[in-house]
Amino acid sequence: MKKLLHYLIIKFPGKTFLSLFLILFVSVCSKVNAQTISATTYSLTATTGVSLNTYTSLGTLLNTGRDDNNSAIANIGFDFWFNGTRYTQFGVNTNGHLKLGSVLTSTHFTNNLADGAEDPKMAPYWEDLTTGSNGYVRYGLNGTAPNRTLVVEWKTNLYTSGASVSSTAPMLFQTILSESTGSIQFIYGGTIATDTGDGGYSAGFSTSTTNMVSVATATNTATYGSDPNTAQTTAITAGKSYTFTPLVPVAPTGLTFSNLATTSMTLNWTDNASNEVGYAIYTSTDNVTYTFNTQVVANAVNANITGLTTDTIYYFKVFAVTEGALSSPALTGSQSTQAVPVVITSGNTTWTAPACVTSVTIEVWGAGGGGGNSAMATLNGGSGGGGGAYAKGIHTVVPGSSYYYSVGTGGAGGPANSLTAPNPGIQTWFNSTAATNSAPTTNALGTLAVGGGPGVNNSTAVPTNGGASASCFGNVTTASGIAGNAGILTGGGNGGAGASPGGGAGGAGSNNNNGSNGNPPGGGGGGGNDASNRKGGNGAVGQIIITYSTTIPTTAPVLNASICSGATSVSGTSTEVNGTTIEVFKGSVSQGTTTVSSGAWTKTGLTALVVGDVINATALAPSCKTVSVVSSSVTVTPLNTVAAASSTPTLCISTLLTNITHATTNVTGIGAATGLPAGVTAAWAANVITISGTPTASGVFA
Structure with a gap:
């Protein structure tokens, strides 16, 4: 009955179509993941006397009385890497077969690891099986990240007739998948007798018709690339285990x-x-x-x-x-992503560094120069204004501090009906010294880009008025603006573009009207027409762009290593910036916060600490949301004490001293003794400090 059903499924046209689809799917996957299952990549270790894994059950995938059933998709519980691909889900069927991925496995009871169906598949014991009257397929998870294992357990019997589903299920075996190491283990328990069921079983795993490993359980040998063991019937002794271990790569x-x-x-x-x-x-x-x-x-x-x-x-x-x-x-x-850049297009005021920001990238464009006019003549148009320069710098800032900047205004074009010359564009700058309202004079003091020079009225001379990079300050790069074009007999010249990257285009010169204004940032104004009532275009304003990322606490604070019982304060050091918050914990309970100042911190006001308290600390930059690595813990120790001297003798020089002793508690030794006369030494043993010797110098010693 079962074999006939299998034959009918194969001959059914819809099934043939499905098989072709699956083969095509596997072929595409093999192109993406061209890894190979081999004796090198998945070496086999066979052992005996291995107990089945205990596990925390996550549920039953298939219950009793099931024949040729498949489960719903279940989560592995971690990322499992197999044949170079990451998997997070799996499904099983009653027939000792597990399939990785989000696609349901079929019932598929005819075992052949090389059939190309239901891949990627793992089969600890692939045969025609049922869960019988007391069997199941269950799964569970063990361990904690990154060392978890998934355990899938089958309790089954061999299908021999329809009565099998109501018979007991003595066969017990597991598949165990390991996080991080990627190892695959099959463990056998219960009674797995000689196979007298459906013509033999397979054990192994595969991803395609040629990429697999098949285990001969009689000899504990593995065949890679084919499945010659589809008809094996060997009984498997309880406690046998097969482990396939992938190679571990060297870390980047x-x-x-x-x-x-x-x-x-x-x-x-x-x-x-x-x-x-x-x-x-x-x-x-x-x-x-x-x-x-x-x-x-x-x-x-x-x-x-x-x-x-x-x-x-x-x-x-x-x-x-x-x-x-x-x-x-x-x-x-x-690493933090950048905040949305701050774009500033006007003003002479301050920018305040946000919390957690300790470095900024500053880009500045000088303003464009104004275009020339005809100088009340009808001979020539005006030449175009020059484009503003560009500069880029990276500067250290202090969170909460304010920094002055100034955005240059564009030069006015030569006015109509006037001999007045156009104006140059004004420089744009950012001063990296807090609270300093002046243009920087070196790269170290800030970033500055000069404005473009003005055009010339009624001029056919070629201008050289682009803002010059040589006059800029930027510790990353600087660039000159583009010079304007000369006027001509019939009109004005075009304005020069602001410096690249990002400079605005120059305004167009006109042969019948006013020159066009430059485009921000930093485009020079276009020259006006040769008519006396036409004006030159205005230069465009400059611009500042401030970009930054949040600074992350990257080093744990350090606790001073000695904390004695009765202490009401703890202290330590930190490499984080001033103002970084240090939170102190006793066990897992917060004891409050303090801040870093010049690389050090102290937390006061603690309830007196007792022996055995465990103290640690974390660093949290101002207003940041992320805690650094926790410091090493320090355990509070008993308070060290030194009793008064046993005597305070007065004796003559070169006279043997009767030993002076000090009883100690919770002391493990002493350093070099100081303040003793020549000839006298101090030593510690068994919680006693002993001062002995013959003094060879006179005086009062304490």
């Missing part, structure tokens, strides 16, 4: 960040592995819960991470990945 090093933007950044690292199939990147915003972000190809040394949130601190873990294992330790680092 040297994580850095570049191309910082508001919603993206580039991660860079050193590729140290030779056997990886790619690199996996995980992200977190709390340094606790990490989620998979992306995977890049083997030999990659960077990855562009997109879709991030503006002005948010991100934590990263980067792993090299082989067919199944992640490198260890994880390469870690943290």
Whole structure:
């Protein structure tokens, strides 16, 4: 009955179509993940005497009385890497078969690891099975991240007839998938007798018709690339285990960040592995819960991470990945995305550095010069005004401090019916010294870009009036604005563009009207027509763009190592900026906060500490949302005491001293003794300080 049903399914046209679809699907996947299951990538270790894993049950996938049933999709509970691909879900059927991924597995009771169906599949014991009267398929999770294991357990019997579903299920076996290491283990328990059911079983796993491993349980040997063991019937002794262990790649090093933007950044690292199939990147915003972000190809040394949130601190873990294992330790680092840039187009006032911001990138464009007019003549148009220069600098700032800036105004064009010359554009600057309202005079003091020069009235001379980079200050780069064009007999010349990158276009010269105004930032004004009632175009204003990222506490505060019972304060050091908040904890209970000042901190007002209290601290930059790595813990110790001297003798020089003693408690030794006369020494043993010797100097010693 069962075999006939199987035959009818194969011959059914719809089933043939489905099989073709599955083969096509597997073929596409194999192109994306060209990894290989081999004796190198998944080596086999066979052992005996292994107990079935205990586990915290997450539920029953299939209940009793099931024949040729498949389960719903279940979550693995962690990211499991198999054959170079990440999986988070799986499904099972009654027939000793597990399929990774989000697509349901079929009942599929005819075992053949090379059939190309239901891949990627894992089969600890693939045969025609039922859960009988007392069987099941269950699953559970063990351990904590990043060392969790998924346990899937089958309790089944061999299908021999319709009565099997109401018979007991003596067969017991498990598949165990391990996080991070990627190992796959089959463990057998219960009674797995000689197979007298449906023609034999298979044990192993596969991803395609040629990528697999098949185990011969009689000899504990593995065949890679084919399944010659479909008809094996060997009984399996309880306690037998097969473990397939993927290679572990060498971890990457040297994580850095570049191309910082508001919603993206580039991660860079050193590729140290030779056997990886790619690199996996995980992200977190709390340094606790990490989620998979992306995977890049083997030999990659960077990855562009997109879709991030503006002005948010991100934590990263980067792993090299082989067919199944992640490198260890994880390469870690943290970086904030940039805040939305501050664009300033006018004014001479201050900008205040936000909390957690300690470095800013400043870009400035000088204003454009005004275009010339005809100088009340009808001979020539005016020449165009020059474009403003550009400068870029990176400066250290203090959160909460204010910094002056000034945005240059565009030069006025030569007025109509006038001999008045056009005006130059005004310089734009940012002073990186807090509360200093003056243009910087060096790269170290700020960033400055000069304005473009004015055009000339009634002139056919070629101008050289672009704002000159040589007169700018920028510790990253500077660039000159573009010079305006000469006037001509029939009209004005075009204004020069503001410096690149980002400078505005110059205004157009006119042969029948006023010159056009320059375009911001920094475009020079166009020259006016040769008619006396036409004016030159005005230069465009300058501009400042301030970009920054939040500074992240990257080092844990340090607690001074000795804390004695009765103490009501603790202190330590920190490499974070002044104002960084230090929160002190006793166990897991907060004891309040203090702040960093010149690299040190002290928290006072504690309830007297007692022996055994465990103290630690965290760093939290002002108004930031992210806590640094926690400091090492310090355990409070008993208070050290030294009793009074046993005697305070007066004796003659060169006379042997009767030993003077001090009883101590909770002391483990003393340093070098000072203040003693020559010939006298001090030593500590068994909680007693002993002063002895023959003094060879006179005086009073204490």
